[in-house]
Amino acid sequence: xxxxxxxxxxxxxxxxxxxxxxxxxxxxxxxxxxxxxxxxxxxxxxxxxxxxxxxxxxxxxxxxxxxxxxxxxxxxxxxxxxxxxxxxxxxxxxxxxxxxxxxxxxxxxxxxxxxxxxxxxxxxxxxxxxxxxxxxxxxxxxxxxxxxxxxxxxxxxxxxxxxxxxxxxxxxxxxxxxxxxxxxxxxxxxxxxxxxxxxxxxxxxxxxxxxxxxxxxxxxxxxxxxxxxxxxxxxxxxxxxxxxxxxxxxxxxxxxxxxxxxxxxxxxxxxxxxxxxxxxxxxxxxxxxxxxxxxxxxxxxxxxxxxxxxx
Numbered sequence: 602x603x604x605x606x607x608x609x610x611x612x613x614x615x616x617x618x619x620x621x622x623x624x625x626x627x628x629x630x631x632x633x634x635x636x637x638x639x640x641x642x643x644x645x646x647x648x649x650x651x652x653x654x655x656x657x658x659x660x661x662x663x664x665x666x667x668x669x670x671x672x673x674x675x676x677x678x679x680x681x682x683x684x685x686x687x688x689x690x691x692x693x694x695x696x697x698x699x700x701x702x703x704x705x706x707x708x709x710x711x712x713x714x715x716x717x718x719x720x721x722x723x724x725x726x727x728x729x730x731x732x733x734x735x736x737x738x739x740x741x742x743x744x745x746x747x748x749x750x751x752x753x754x755x756x757x758x759x760x761x762x763x764x765x766x767x768x769x770x771x772x773x774x775x776x777x778x779x780x781x782x783x784x785x786x787x788x789x790x791x792x793x794x795x796x797x798x799x800x801x802x803x804x805x806x807x808x809x810x811x812x813x814x815x816x817x818x819x820x821x822x823x824x825x826x827x828x829x830x831x832x833x834x835x836x837x838x839x840x841x842x843x844x845x846x847x848x849x850x851x852x853x854x855x856x857x858x859x860x861x862x863x864x865x866x867x868x869x870x871x872x873x874x875x876x877x878x879x880x881x882x883x884x885x886x887x888x889x890x891x892x893x894x895x896x897x898x899x900x901x902x903x904x905x906x907x908x909x910x911x912x
Contacts, residue, residue, distance in 0.1 A: 650739050663731040672728055677701075678718040682710050721822025726796040747793035755805040755814075761830055762867030765895055768803065780810045784817050791821030801828040806838065815845035826851065828893065831878030832871060836885070843887035850882050851891040856900050857910045865899070 649655050662674040671679070677694045680686035681701060691698075705713045717723050726749060733745040758773040759766075778786070790798070798818060805811050806829055818825050827842070831852035842850070852875060856862040859872035866872075882890045892911040896904060 647739055650734060656735065659731050660735055663728050663735070674728055674731065675724055678724050681718045682714060683718075722796040722824035725794045725822055729794040729796065732794070748795060750797045750799070751790065751795060752799045752801055754802055755800050755811065756803040756808045758807045759802060759804040759830075760807065760832060760868070761804070761871060764865055764867060765897065773803075780813060783810055783814050787814060787817045787821065787823070791818075791823060795823060797824040797826070799826045799828060804830055804833070806833045812841060812845060815842070815847055819846035824848065829853070829878075830866070830871070830875060831882070832874040834878030834881045836881055839881050839885040839888060843885055847888065849889050849891060851893050852879050852882070853893045853895065854879070854907070854911075855895050855897075856903055857906050858903075861900060865895075865897075 650659075662677070663672050666672070673694075676690050677697045680690035680694055681698050683691075701713070702710070708716075729745065729747060729749065730743070733743060733747075736746050737744040754768065756773055756777060757768060757771070759771055762771070787798075800811065800815075805827060815825055825845075825847050826849040827847055828851045831850075831854075853866075854862065854872075854875055855865050856872070862872040862875070863869050879890055879892070882888050892907070894900075894904070894907050
């Protein structure tokens, strides 16, 4: 059993589990929590992907082309019911557009365009998934040629002194990447069709490189999210983040009690600054807020109150 300790917050998974068992109230659990899981489920798509003509078509749709930046699959989605798309695309890919109409079911064309065809990260994920099937076959779990998701600890710098920090964040590291190197990494990940990047830290909003890197992600149609303590958010910062295409901000809040949160985060007044930052995020068009609560032995009894507070 591994135990991490500091003066105020001993963290022990066994002790935490024991505390949770003692506080468990079976009367609060409704319904039957048992269900059968069939692990040998067979999807009809598996049969199609065994056919040579299907695999050849899939390869034709997603293989890289030197003369063009986009794959044919991207062109198909871009030109789907899009009168501004090149006429050549609309004619060439008409059979695929009819196939989309048949397969989308009850979903309207406008909804399909909004959620899939015009949502770059989704299309990028499809290209990556198709290339992975071509390379490894259809598997359970599926093996991917490149990652679907990356978490980037953008900087080690931080303005809090959290008791549970596994990075010992505070000062920046001597070998942290410069802006040019960070942009090169985004370009490399973009070329692999990585669909999503989550930026964390340290506290990523401290870094002046965050905005240009987020803008480069938008150029590649990479979906971005941000894990932050929220203490540095201002209306101007939130507006700038929204303009880069950032969609989701996950803010760390560990207690509805300001004193308890501040004690865990190591800085007086952190709770109020975080809550103020959350309000800024929710009032900024284009940004969505998520609350991340680090549950430990000193606050596990607050989970329900935290949900109510966040709502």
